Amino acid sequence: xxxxxxxxxxxxxxxxxxxxxxxxxxxxxxxxxxxxxxxxxxxxxxxxxxxxxxxxxxxxxxxxxxxxxxxxxxxxxxxxxxxxxxxxxxxxxxxxxxxxxxxxxxxxxxxxxxxxxxxxxxxxxxxxxxxxxxxxxxxxxxxxxxxxxxxxxxxxxxxxxxxxxxxxxxxxxxxxxxxxxxxxxxxxxxxxxxxxxxxxxxxxxxxxxxxxxxxxxxxxxxxxxxxxxxxxxxxxxxxxxxxxxxxxxxxxxxxxxxxxxxxxxxxxxxxxxxxxxxxxxxxxxxxxxxxxxxxxxxxxxxxxxxxxxxxxxxxxxxxxxxxxxxxxxxxxxxxxxxxxxxxxxxxxxxxxxxxxxxxxxxxxxxxxxxxxxxxxxxxxxxxxxxxxxxxxxxxxxxxxxxxxxxxxxxxxxxxxxxxxxxxxxxxxxxxxxxxxxxxxxxxxxxxxxxxxxxxxxxxxxxxxxxxxxxxxxxxxxxxxxxxxxxxxxxxxxxxxxxxxxxxxxxxxxxxxxxxxxxxxxxxxxxxxxxxxxxxxxxxxxxxxxxxxxxxxxxxxxxxxxxxxxxxxxxxxxx
Amino acid sequence: xxxxxxxxxxxxxxxxxxxxxxxxxxxxxxxxxxxxxxxxxxxxxxxxxxxxxxxxxxxxxxxxxxxxxxxxxxxxxxxxxxxxxxxxxxxxx
Numbered sequence: 001x002x003x004x005x006x007x008x009x010x011x012x013x014x015x016x017x018x019x020x021x022x023x024x025x026x027x028x029x030x031x032x033x034x035x036x037x038x039x040x041x042x043x044x045x046x047x048x049x050x051x052x053x054x055x056x057x058x059x060x061x062x063x064x065x066x067x068x069x070x071x072x073x074x075x076x077x078x079x080x081x082x083x084x085x086x087x088x089x090x091x092x093x094x095x096x097x098x099x100x101x102x103x104x105x106x107x108x109x110x111x112x113x114x115x116x117x118x119x120x121x122x123x124x125x126x127x128x129x130x131x132x133x134x135x136x137x138x139x140x141x142x143x144x145x146x147x148x149x150x151x152x153x154x155x156x157x158x159x160x161x162x163x164x165x166x167x168x169x170x171x172x173x174x175x176x177x178x179x180x181x182x183x184x185x186x187x188x189x190x191x192x193x194x195x196x197x198x199x200x201x202x203x204x205x206x207x208x209x210x211x212x213x214x215x216x217x218x219x220x221x222x223x224x225x226x227x228x229x230x231x232x233x234x235x236x237x238x239x240x241x242x243x244x245x246x247x248x249x250x251x252x253x254x255x256x257x258x259x260x261x262x263x264x265x266x267x268x269x270x271x272x273x274x275x276x277x278x279x280x281x282x283x284x285x286x287x288x289x290x291x292x293x294x295x296x297x298x299x300x301x302x303x304x305x306x307x308x309x310x311x312x313x314x315x316x317x318x319x320x321x322x323x324x325x326x327x328x329x330x331x332x333x334x335x336x337x338x339x340x341x342x343x344x345x346x347x348x349x350x351x352x353x354x355x356x357x358x359x360x361x362x363x364x365x366x367x368x369x370x371x372x373x374x375x376x377x378x379x380x381x382x383x384x385x386x387x388x389x390x391x392x393x394x395x396x397x398x399x400x401x402x403x404x405x406x407x408x409x410x411x412x413x414x415x416x417x418x419x420x421x422x423x424x425x426x427x428x429x430x431x432x433x434x435x436x437x438x439x440x441x442x443x444x445x446x447x448x449x450x451x452x453x454x455x456x457x458x459x460x461x462x463x464x465x466x467x468x469x470x471x472x473x474x475x476x477x478x479x480x481x482x483x484x485x486x487x488x489x490x491x492x493x494x495x496x497x498x499x500x501x502x503x504x505x506x507x508x509x510x511x512x513x514x515x516x517x518x519x520x521x522x523x524x525x526x527x528x529x530x531x532x533x534x535x536x537x538x539x540x541x542x543x544x545x546x547x548x549x550x551x552x553x554x555x556x557x558x559x560x561x562x563x564x565x566x567x568x569x570x571x572x573x574x
Numbered sequence: 575x576x577x578x579x580x581x582x583x584x585x586x587x588x589x590x591x592x593x594x595x596x597x598x599x600x601x602x603x604x605x606x607x608x609x610x611x612x613x614x615x616x617x618x619x620x621x622x623x624x625x626x627x628x629x630x631x632x633x634x635x636x637x638x639x640x641x642x643x644x645x646x647x648x649x650x651x652x653x654x655x656x657x658x659x660x661x662x663x664x665x666x667x
Contacts, residue, residue: 126592130592130596131603136592188588188649189588189646311644312643313640
């Protein structure tokens with residue numbers, strides 16, 4: 001039974017109950033846009049400690065909530081009105097679903113009596129989002145409102161995190177009931193914290209000791225379970241190299257000597273080869289998606305695979321593991337470390353590991369040859385990104401949009417700071433990075449927040465410059481402007497040897513920045529790169545750097561679809 | 575391994591908003607054709623039973639069971655593999 005705290009026996013409207021519940025959940029910010037049916041909720045903000053952040057599009061509101069959640073580990077909250085407001089949230093919700101981001105999205109709906117009657121601004125948002133939420137609700141009775149909100153926050157943040165949508169018909173928002181917020185919640189069919197058997201700990205420890213060529217693959221689960229420290233200890237204890245998935249970046253200190261880089265379709269050369277040649281792969285908190293594995297039957301063909309994930313649907317989905325363990329990764333790592341406290345690698349193993357490290361260093365050296373070596377004198381995206389990483393503050397948060405710049409940013413990522421790389425991995429949502437940066441900046445006012453964007457993706461949510469100005473969120477936007485939808489152009493070139501609708505127009509970003517009370521900068525050559533970046537990064541307000549980079553540059557390494565990860569293209573094949 | 579069989583799943587689910595749609599959506603999203611679908615009330619009126627027959631491989635069935643296990647309103651999953659060959663009982667809660 002629910003243990004309940006009786007707050008007050010006064011009657012409150014549904015709108016007030018919603019905001020009081022958010023206060024109970026210690027929500028700081030709600031990102032959203034008002035509209036017809038949720039006007040009572042907006043009026044209730046007058047008497048609430050919860051702050052509302054007005055975005056310019058509901059998609060951006062959800063991405064901002066994601067940015068807040070990803071950078072803090074807390075639940076992000078978004079609010080949208082019925083109809084178009086609700087449907088505009090779908091991309092953000094799906095993005096959060098694929099990347100396991102804990103957010104709760106509240107949508108208004110028409111009154112219960114009008115549901116299904118094609119009323120003005122009605123949308124069946126619960127059905128629309130059923131396949132892209134961890135769970136969703138339509139509250140039909142105000143008596144269930146507070147307990148539903150409690151459940152929504154619990155589901156979003158427990159187990160494998162994810163988005164939960166709560167749809168609120170107008171009559172629920174305006175009717176009245178007393179406010180009783182449950183202290184705990186219990187769901188019969190939901191057990192988010194599976195326990196594991198001690199036997200697997202012994203088995204895994206043995207495998208770690210036996211392996212000659214082990215590699216740990218750090219997935220997004222390491223980041224969301226805050227297991228950075230434990231993973232570092234494990235890697236050092238057993239002297240194991242660590243590669244990272246796109247979502248895992250930031251889960252292991254990138255400057256650590258054991259870090260081999262980001263792996264996958266556009267992964268670092270050394271990371272892909274290390275995994276391909278490993279005899280033990282320890283996958284921690286990754287669903288091993290197609291972009292990670294390349295052709296499945298060739299994925300680390302000689303390796304034993306240990307796969308640990310809190311979500312059992314991620315285990316044995318694409319790749320069959322030799323040992324699969326469903327559990328909280330932090331608990332798993334703690335148990336391993338505890339169990340092996342008195343163990344040390346035997347000398348014979350240390351020697352074997354030296355050979356393995358030698359090979360990994362060889363891969364790293366070979367990778368140096370594949371760095372972009374454009375002789376035209378024009379600026380490459382890679383050198384801009386590298387310079388930004390070099391000049392940014394130690395604890396800066398980086399967000400990316402989606403495309404070529406995202407892959408370069410992942411390849412060159414070099415921060416040791418957890419939760420410092422926010423990107424859209426599963427859904428690949430252009431338009432994610434900038435609004436996510438706004439959420440991250442709100443949650444981390446003392447940290448520098450930098451957006452890597454392409455000229456294509458920045459234009460998908462560029463209207464949020466108004467939000468950045470309104471709330472004085474001094475994010476720095478680095479636009480790698482190559483005049484193309486770069487990744488599309490790269491694939492068109494590879495597959496069809498000609499382009500189709502991938503050449504794009506950009507506004508004058510310097511003038512655009514001025515129009516939004518931001519400051520624009522142009523970086524068009526190597527000579528002014530460092531000095532202008534210095535001005536950009538030290539500017540007090542919102543700054544946009546329009547970096548005019550080489551137009552037709554491709555991201556390498558590149559594993560074309562249908563290839564094994566070891567068969568990377570390292571340069572254009574024609 | 576890749577042979578498909580007629581498999582029957584028995585699900586015990588809570589009679590809550592959207593529960594049935596979530597179950598059915600699991601099949602439609604993955605392109606399964608449902609051979610037979612029966613829904614009947616449980617003695618506990620807050621619950622109901624579903625009997626679903628589909629053609630799928632063992633591997634697909636294993637994935638489906640895991641997905642249903644994750645669905646919050648699904649309380650129990652029973653499987654009848656390869657038609658009458660009662661094979662396995664999985665409890666979801």
